[in-house]
Amino acid sequence: MNKIRIAVVGYGNLGKGAEKAIAGNNDQELVAVFSRRELEHSLYQPLTGITDWRDKVDVLLLCGGSATDLPKQGPELAAHFNFIERSTFQSCALVRRP
Template identity: 35%
Template structure:
């Protein structure tokens, strides 16, 4: 069974909580965090890659749910 590929939109308190919860889910994989801020300024808890929010459209084939 393949993992569900998840993108996280926004990285405030809720985004960090979602990242932490998903990192414990064996059937899900975090593709990336998408933010309006400068991606270089965002440090994630699990080290997942951070993208500009506009990049989500280009990655739509790599993400199952956002």
């Protein structure tokens, strides 16, 4: 069985929590961690090159700040990826498909 290839956008508390959750699922694999800031993480990728990963990611988890990041990133990334939007102010995730 092929694993679901997941990438995380934003590596604050939510992104780190998502990484742990993915690691606990045998059918999922974290393939990239995208961030505006440079990270000391083996899967770090700069956010500016995210669209190059369109064919390498099955689902994108948006874990940025809801007040500033999600309103801008959500619509932009929806044109390229399946994604799950998650913020500290939401109790459920919203799945969107391009």
